[in-house]
Amino acid sequence: MxxxxxxxxxxxxxxxxxxxxxxxxxxxxxxxxxxxxxxxxxxxxxxxxxxxxxxxxxxxxxxxxxxxxxxxxxxxxxxxxxxxxxxxxxxxxxxxxxxxxxxxxxxxxxxxxxxxxxxxxxxxxxxxxxxxxxxxxxxxxxxxxxxxxxxxxxxxxxxxxxxxxxxxxxxxxxxxxxxxxxxxxxxxxxxxxxxxxxxxxxxxxxxxxxxxxxxxxxxxxxxxxxxxxxxxxxxxxxxxxxxxxxxxxxxxxxxxxxxxxxxxxxxxxxxxxxxxxxxxxxxxxxxxxxxxxxxxxxxxxxxxxxxxxxxxxxxxxxxxxxxxxxxxxxxLMKPEIENLGEAKDGIRGDIEFRNVSFTYPNSNIEALKDVSFKVNAGDSLAILGRTGAGKSTIASLLVRLYDIDKGQILIDGRDIKEIDLNLLRQSFGTVPQEVFLFSDTITNNIAFGKITRSAELSEVQEAARMAEIHEDISNFPNDYETTVGERGITLSGGQKQRISIARAIMSKPQLYIFDDCLSAVDTETENKIINNLQRVMDKTTSIIITHRVSSAIHCDHIIVLGEGEITESGNHSQLVANNGFYADSYEQQLLSKEEV
Ligand SMILES: Nc1ncnc2c1ncn2[C@@H]1O[C@H](COP(=O)(O)OP(=O)(O)OP(=O)(O)O)[C@@H](O)[C@H]1O
Ligand SMILES: [Mg+2]
Missing domain, CATH: 1.20.1560.10 (ABC transporter type 1, transmembrane domain)
Structure with missing residues (x-):
């Protein structure tokens, strides 16, 4: 009682x-x-x-x-x-x-x-x-x-x-x-x-x-x-x-x-x-x-x-x-991620991982072991590695979906636990590996990241153009007002990914995280999108998680993960010279291109 x-x-x-x-x-x-x-x-x-x-x-x-x-x-x-x-x-x-x-x-x-x-x-x-x-x-x-x-x-x-x-x-x-x-x-x-x-x-x-x-x-x-x-x-x-x-x-x-x-x-x-x-x-x-x-x-x-x-x-x-x-x-359950930080300044976008280790609490899988890297504001970082290596885990930790066990994650030199949680999350435009669209119109799905609902249609269209999805949307029965999901039209995997990218662009973040978000898009479209994004990414920090070397080539830094540990790091030419996993992947992808 x-x-x-x-x-x-x-x-x-x-x-x-x-x-x-x-x-x-x-x-x-x-x-x-x-x-x-x-x-x-x-x-x-x-x-x-x-x-x-x-x-x-x-x-x-x-x-x-x-x-x-x-x-x-x-x-x-x-x-x-x-x-x-x-x-x-x-x-x-x-x-x-x-x-x-x-x-x-x-x-x-x-x-x-x-x-x-x-x-x-x-x-x-x-x-x-x-x-x-x-x-x-x-x-x-x-x-x-x-x-x-x-x-x-x-x-x-x-x-x-x-x-x-x-x-x-x-x-x-x-x-x-x-x-x-x-x-x-x-x-x-x-x-x-x-x-x-x-x-x-x-x-x-x-x-x-x-x-x-x-x-x-x-x-x-x-x-x-x-x-x-x-x-x-x-x-x-x-x-x-x-x-x-x-x-x-x-x-x-x-x-x-x-x-x-x-x-x-x-x-x-x-x-x-x-x-x-x-x-x-x-x-x-x-x-x-x-x-x-x-x-x-x-x-x-x-x-x-x-x-x-x-x-x-x-x-x-x-x-x-x-x-x-x-x-x-x-x-009566307290949220495990506590928001004790302050929202005093905005975020510039320097990222640093200092000896970060993380084990998933529910499965006891150690996903990251002693990971350290640094990205300056405005730079881009590519993360490569085999499936299950811990790439998506890095993305989840950055926005504090989980808190780390050991080490420190710093943004602009401040521990992320000291930053207001809402400010932290709003600063990131994340395109997750598993796309999720709501049973709503395309406009609402793209403008979702914006807090005000009065997002101008032109802004939504601009974001869609950059994500190379505008043409597809124009061919839908109701244009941008087409409903997607259960009660609407079914989109292809690549279309969903690109809408998800448009959503991230729309939120005008200080930092981007693209988690394998072009896997269902052909290489040509991928290149177009990367070119379009180059404009916005110039001013923002971006993390590109990918399986394709072609997406990583132009990044300022590249790290390769193997079972939770960093095995290689540097820029493209350094890693090619390194003759490791990166060089192998690069060679294979060059070969397959020649075959086509
Ligand atoms: N929510 C979770 N709970 C428990 N374990 C998880 C969770 N998410 C991932 N893992 C485990 O952590 C490890 C790293 O997973 P992660 O998703 O970071 O890999 P990934 O590098 O992104 O792989 P992929 O290229 O396939 O996306 C895997 O062994 C996975 O089984
Ligand atoms: Mg992943």
Whole structure:
């Protein structure tokens, strides 16, 4: 239960709404008690009048009495209707305050969680799968909402109703009250157990359902591979199997639900019978009136639902507590990358790695070992090396997606931990190795790096021209307003890479990182892009990670990585003279050019 205490701040935030809700609950309950008393009075009065009517048989005024009874009945029924309408209005107001409050809290919580998620470091995302993250922001928040909404509402309602009804009942007859209330706790306990079973079973159904949807989602996104390898029937078989499990779990839930309702009604019936039996005896003894019996039958029926809800609410609260504990587990997590730096000056672009070593925390792979190099502002650095050598790792470390274990990374002579994290990241225009485009228009995908949304179209086009993608875009159905991704057109690998480059250019950074971003582009286009970029790169520091020597030739510095260590460094001619990995690659690429 302790986990729910963290939510008290929301109660405080919406205290006026909650207070108003409590007032409405009290009023609506008063209006549900009054009609019952009217019914009791009506019952007794009519019974009396009928007695008089019988006594006056044969007299002229009998007709008058008849008329009077009719009038009275109409009056009573109008009164009952009026009071019930008033109750309805206040019930509506209760829901409009308390249930609305729970929805507002749900909105706040989702915002808080999403915001927090975005601040958590990459290693957090590596450790937890997306389904789990999604569940906590959707499923778990909805369960917590049930605590703020129905659980709070029914609890307050129960307390108010009990106080009102039981005091009224006790005033009428203590003995009868005690008798008719005995079955109620039994009802409450049995409902608690039943809802426990139902919750457990429906959780199992939920889990199976999410497994099923993950499977379906993967099958749809991987449909090309499935078709190419003609795996349709085997996927079908797996799906059928999963679906069967889902069906069985649902059926077992249906069974419990089916038994549950009749049982409830039986319990309520038993209470009513008890009331009439004992009440009848007392009425015969003259202790209470017939109207009192009618009144009690209605009271008992009125109490059963709230009492039943005790069991239900208890299990709601338990579920909410469990959910909130899961939410808190992430919410109380501190981002590993702390932003303690200052944003006092801009960044010029000198980069230095001093004996940097780094091991990925989740896999314990030592990706960099004692790496040192230096690039002056405005210079370019090419990083080459076999796959898995640690090239992309250098890019990730520069923008502090991870913090290093040993050594120091300096920018403009300052340790990057002393630089404001946002300033640091904004200074870099990174084209990552794995291109990611959002399901949005091309304009928005390119202007994304810009903080203001009012990026002029001409600027976007300029960036696209430099990335040699403008012509391609002009041929798309809606030009720059074409949507890409799931709901739009599918781009080729090279087109995606070039849009990603345009995005980096658009952000007008002080430093560029191109991580293998021309791998899907032919050499001719690559040269054009490099030529275009030369203009902007003159003033900025740029790091070009590549497998092609042709991209590295013109760089001021070149380093070659082998399994996390620098094996060669220098400029083109120095490295060719070195006769190492670089010279070999250069020779091979020259040869393959000659063959073409
Ligand atoms: N997020 C990660 N978590 C754990 N290990 C990782 C992670 N990213 C990379 N590695 C490991 O670190 C090593 C270096 O990877 P890196 O991505 O830097 O190589 P790379 O030189 O960019 O290779 P490529 O040329 O294929 O892109 C590899 O052994 C890889 O398995
Ligand atoms: Mg890489």
């Amino acid at each position: 302790k986990s729910l205490f963290t939510l008290n701040k929301y109660f405080w935030k919406y205290r006026f709404r909650l207070g108003l809700g409590v007032v409405f609950i009290i009023i609506s309950n008063l209006f549900s008690i009054y009609p019952i008393q009217v019914i009791r009075i009506a019952f007794d009065t009519v019974l009396n009048s009928v007695k008089w009517y019988d006594l006056l048989d044969g007299f002229q005024i009998q007709g008058d009495v008849y008329q009077q009874i009719t009038h009275m009945l109409i009056l009573f029924s109008m009164l009952v209707i009026g009071l019930s309408v008033a109750k309805g209005i206040f019930l509506f107001m209760t829901r409009m305050t308390i249930i609305v409050m729970s929805r507002l809290i749900e909105y706040d919580m989702k915002n808080e969680i999403f915001n927090h998620y975005q601040n958590l470091s990459l290693s957090f995302y590596k450790k937890n799968n997306t389904g789990d993250l999604m569940n906590r922001i959707s499923e778990d928040v909805s369960r917590t909402r049930m605590y703020f909404g129905p659980a709070v509402m029914y609890t307050i309602n129960l307390v108010v109703l009990f106080t009102l009804v039981i005091t009224t009942m006790l005033q009428v007859n203590v003995k009868l009250t005690l008798y008719v209330l005995t079955p109620l706790p039994l009802l409450s306990i049995s409902i608690y157990y039943a809802s426990h079973i139902i919750n457990k079973k429906s959780e199992r159904v939920q889990r199976q359902l999410s497994q099923l949807s993950t499977f379906v989602q993967e099958a749809f996104s991987g449909i090309r591979v499935i078709k190419a390898y003609t795996q349709q029937s085997s996927k079908n078989a797996i799906f059928e199997n999963e679906l069967e499990i889902y069906r069985d779990k649902t059926l077992s839930l249906v069974k419990v639900n089916a038994v549950f309702m009749p049982l409830m009604i039986l319990m309520i019936g038993l209470s009513t019978i008890l009331t009439i039996f004992i009440g009848g005896k007392l009425a015969i003894a003259g202790e209470i009136s017939m109207g009192n019996i009618a009144e009690f039958v209605i009271y008992v029926n009125m109490l059963t639902w709230p009492v039943a809800s005790v069991g239900w609410v208890t299990s709601l609260v338990q579920r909410a507590a469990a959910s909130q504990e899961r939410i808190n587990e992430f919410l």
